[in-house]
Amino acid sequence: MYRKRSKFLTFMLITGFSFLYIPMILLIVYxxxxxxxxxIWGGWSTRWYTExxxxxxxxxxxxxxLQIAFINAMFATILGTxxxxxxxxxxxxxxxxxxxxxxxxxxxMPEVITGLSLLVLFISLEQLIGWPSxxxxxxxxxxxxxFSLAYVAVIIQxxxxxxxxxxxxxxxxLGAKPFKVLTSITFPRLAPGMLSGWLLAFTxxxxxxxxSSFVTGPGANTLPILIFSRIRLGLRPDINAxxxxxxxxxxxxxxxxxxxLFRQQKLQDQDEMMAARET
Amino acid sequence: xxxxxxxxxxxxxxxxMIQRALNKLQSSWRTIxxxxxxxxxxxxxxxxxxxxxxxxxxxxxxxxxxFTKMIEWKDSGIITIRLIFDNFIYIFxxxxxxxxYMNSLRISITSTIICLFIGYPIAYGIVRSGPVVKKxxxxxxxxxxxxxxxxxxxxxxxxxxxxxxxxxxxxxxGFIDDPxxxxxxxxxxxxxxxxxxxxxxxxxxxxxxxxxxxxxxxxxxxLGAGPVVTFxxxxxxxxxxxIIAGSLLVFIPAxxxxxxxxxxxxxxxxxxxxxxxxxxxxxxxxxxACAVAIVLLLLLVLPMAIYQHYQGKAAEE
Numbered sequence: 072m073y074r075k076r077s078k079f080l081t082f083m084l085i086t087g088f089s090f091l092y093i094p095m096i097l098l099i100v101y102x103x104x105x106x107x108x109x110x111i112w113g114g115w116s117t118r119w120y121t122e123x124x125x126x127x128x129x130x131x132x133x134x135x136x137l138q139i140a141f142i143n144a145m146f147a148t149i150l151g152t153x154x155x156x157x158x159x160x161x162x163x164x165x166x167x168x169x170x171x172x173x174x175x176x177x178x179x180m181p182e183v184i185t186g187l188s189l190l191v192l193f194i195s196l197e198q199l200i201g202w203p204s205x206x207x208x209x210x211x212x213x214x215x216x217x218f219s220l221a222y223v224a225v226i227i228q229x230x231x232x233x234x235x236x237x238x239x240x241x242x243x244x245l246g247a248k249p250f251k252v253l254t255s256i257t258f259p260r261l262a263p264g265m266l267s268g269w270l271l272a273f274t275x276x277x278x279x280x281x282x283s284s285f286v287t288g289p290g291a292n293t294l295p296i297l298i299f300s301r302i303r304l305g306l307r308p309d310i311n312a313x314x315x316x317x318x319x320x321x322x323x324x325x326x327x328x329x330x331x332l333f334r335q336q337k338l339q340d341q342d343e344m345m346a347a348r349e350t
Numbered sequence: 351x352x353x354x355x356x357x358x359x360x361x362x363x364x365x366x367m368i369q370r371a372l373n374k375l376q377s378s379w380r381t382i383x384x385x386x387x388x389x390x391x392x393x394x395x396x397x398x399x400x401x402x403x404x405x406x407x408x409x410x411x412x413x414x415x416x417f418t419k420m421i422e423w424k425d426s427g428i429i430t431i432r433l434i435f436d437n438f439i440y441i442f443x444x445x446x447x448x449x450x451y452m453n454s455l456r457i458s459i460t461s462t463i464i465c466l467f468i469g470y471p472i473a474y475g476i477v478r479s480g481p482v483v484k485k486x487x488x489x490x491x492x493x494x495x496x497x498x499x500x501x502x503x504x505x506x507x508x509x510x511x512x513x514x515x516x517x518x519x520x521x522x523x524g525f526i527d528d529p530x531x532x533x534x535x536x537x538x539x540x541x542x543x544x545x546x547x548x549x550x551x552x553x554x555x556x557x558x559x560x561x562x563x564x565x566x567x568x569x570x571x572x573l574g575a576g577p578v579v580t581f582x583x584x585x586x587x588x589x590x591x592x593i594i595a596g597s598l599l600v601f602i603p604a605x606x607x608x609x610x611x612x613x614x615x616x617x618x619x620x621x622x623x624x625x626x627x628x629x630x631x632x633x634x635x636x637x638x639a640c641a642v643a644i645v646l647l648l649l650l651v652l653p654m655a656i657y658q659h660y661q662g663k664a665a666e667e
Contacts, residue, residue: 077577080475084487087472091494091548094505097515101508110514154387161380166388173391175658179599181606181650183623184643187630188398191640195401217394220387250379274496281608281627295500302504302613306511314501325496329489 095318102311109306119312128297129313136294139208140276143215147272148265150216151223156257158224159231177221186285189214193286206288214286215276222275223268230264231257260339263332270328274321399647406640409434417637437641447625447642451649454622457536458604461543462551465600466593468544469551473592474585476552477559488556491549503542503613510538510614534616542610547603551596558592559585591660598657602650622646 076084102120106113123129154174157164177185193203193210203209238260242252280295287296301307408417441447476487494502509515510532517529532538562585570580608623615621622642630639 076475076478080471080478083468083471084475084479087468087475087548088487088490090468090545091490094502094509094545095494095497098501098505098508108513109508110511110518150387150390153383154391157380157384157387161384164384170384170388170391172658173388173395175661176654177395179602179650179654179657181603181623181646183606183608183626184402184647185395187626187639187643188402189394191401191405191636192394192398213394217390220390224387253379271496278498278500280500284627285630295498298500298504299609299613302500302507306504306508310504311508314498314504317501318497321497322493325493 098311099315099318102308102315104308104311107308109308109311119308120316123309123312123316126309128292129294132292132294132297135208135291136277139212139215139293140273142212143219143276144269144273146212146216147219147223148269151220151268151272152227152261152265154220154224155227155231156253159228160236160257174221174224177218178225180218182279182281183285185218186214186282189217189282190285206286207291210286210288211283211291211293214282215272215279218279218282219272219275222271223265226268226271227261227264230261234260263335263339267328267332270324402640402643405637406437406644407434408637409436410635410637434637437637438645440638441641441645446620450620450622450625451645453620454605454607455649457539457543457619457621458601458607461540461547461604462597462601464540464544465548465551466597469548469555469596470589470593473552473555473559476556477562491552491556494549499546500609502546503610506538506542506545506614507533510541533614534618536615536619538614539611539619539621542614543600543604543607546610547600550599550603554595554599555589555592558589558595562588591663595657595660598653598660602653602657605650606646 101109103115103117104112105116105118154170158167158171158174189210190206193206196202197204239252239256242256243249247255278295279293280299283293284296284299287293292300298310298313302310405417410417472491476484476491479487507514511517512529512531512533514533516532517526520526521529566584566588567580570584571577575583606623606626607621608627611619611621611624612627615624623646626639626642626646629635629642
């Protein structure tokens with residue numbers, strides 16, 4: 072597929088990427104608008120940023136969202152890695168079909184269904200065993216782990232399949248026990264995949280609105296819940312400012328992560344090629 | 351799990367016991383690796399659906415939680431099981447629900463087709479680019495995945511509103527005198543769905559096209575086929591798995607979408623995700639909300655199964 076692009080394809084690429092990016096760029100530009108009415112230009116200003124930083128409500132929501140995202144990313148990475156390993160490296164085991172189904176379904180399940188079902192679970196548990204006594208931090212975190220781990224598992228499965236089993240088999244031939252192979256060969260080589268899984272789980276959690284809205288309780292407002300409650304009534308310049316900060320932070324982090332992962336992958340591939348040549 | 355013998359000096363030798371436990375752990379680590387995520391998903395993903403099913407067969411009651419019990423112990427010791435299908439009958443008899451389901455399907459199917467027509471040439475264009483440009487374009491497709499979905503929808507509120515960027519531009523250029531109403535219409539919902547779900551269409555298509563063998567195209571050209579014939583007889587049939595995967599990834603979540611119809615459609619566009627949320631949050635009618643969820647799930651079970659089938663096949667390759 073190295074043939075030159077036709078004019079039509081180039082046109083579609085330009086149109087497509089403009090469609091994807093112009094709304095974001097406009098969102099950022101209007102955050103520097105002095106006017107209170109978002110789409111009417113009133114000159115450059117940073118007043119909405121100052122106003123945003125003064126809002127305690129926003130800071131509380133940011134802090135809550137970051138805490139949930141961090142814990143979620145930790146658990147989701149561990150559980151997702153285990154799940155990916157089981158699916159790719161363990162061959163056939165009892166319940167594999169069900170397991171695979173439960174790993175794919177959260178990716179495509181409409182959020183309203185996942186959210187509603189988790190809520191009724193939490194309420195039934197509360198009736199039965201008295202836990203969770205109130206909804207908020209814990210319930211949101213559990214809900215986020217449940218769908219994030221499926222995304223992590225996808226990344227881990229792809230990475231494991233791409234890695235192949237040669238090195239692991241070699242280690243086993245040289246007398247390493249399966250557990251040793253896992254800890255000293257599989258996990259180190261899986262590290263870049265686990266890092267991208269962690270990052271994805273982190274952002275998925277920061278981003279989630281619908282499932283959080285279902286399982287949250289009074290007083291626990293994550294950042295998306297706060298943003299949603301404000302923009303339901305229309306455009307707000309302070310939300311443009313908040314959006315700009317979020318978009319820039321995410322874009323910078325993703326670019327750095329992509330760069331690191333790309334380089335690491337390249338170095339690893341080089342090492343493996345050298346090793347292969349020496350033998 | 352091979353070592354099942356327990357020597358008598360177990361209590362006298364705690365170090366040996368720890369050692370043995372470790373050995374046992376090592377030999378059964380595979381089971382543990384499977385069990386931890388398995389139990390988590392069974393408890394927090396699978397079990398909840400049964401509870402939703404159970405509540406959908408209950409009746410609204412003034413209690414906490416607001417529904418009747420399915421299984422009751424009578425004084426005489428007889429267990430009574432009450433299954434109430436009223437909620438499902440209610441959903442199918444009330445034209446509001448039926449209309450909303452049909453409306454959701456119509457909107458999500460149309461959006462999927464629009465995504466396919468926009469996404470296909472973009473994916474093809476990326477595949478045809480040079481190695482460096484290809485990486486950059488791919489990164490630019492993936493980047494919106496990482497930025498907030500909610501904010502991407504919000505961006506369109508600014509573009510489409512009566513005083514928004516598009517109306518301002520059209521008025522200043524003299525095409526129109528009064529703003530066209532775009533926000534809070536079905537048109538806005540289409541734009542929102544296509545905009546947010548386009549990457550989900552492009553990525554599976556790209557992954558599929560990337561694997562295609564370009565020599566087939568050359569062979570077709572050598573045998574005298576023009577580019578149009580080559581596309582329809584070689585490229586298009588070979589990219590059907592990508593088309594199916596991408597379309598399902600757009601269609602399934604779009605059908606149950608809540609945020610986009612709420613923010614961009616206002617009260618004017620009814621979709622089932624929004625109806626479900628309102629039924630639950632404002633009307634506090636849990637049995638009906640659960641029944642609505644079950645019907646939505648039944649609608650989407652087949653597409654989801656097809657998607658999983660293709661995922662499994664792709665993973666094996």
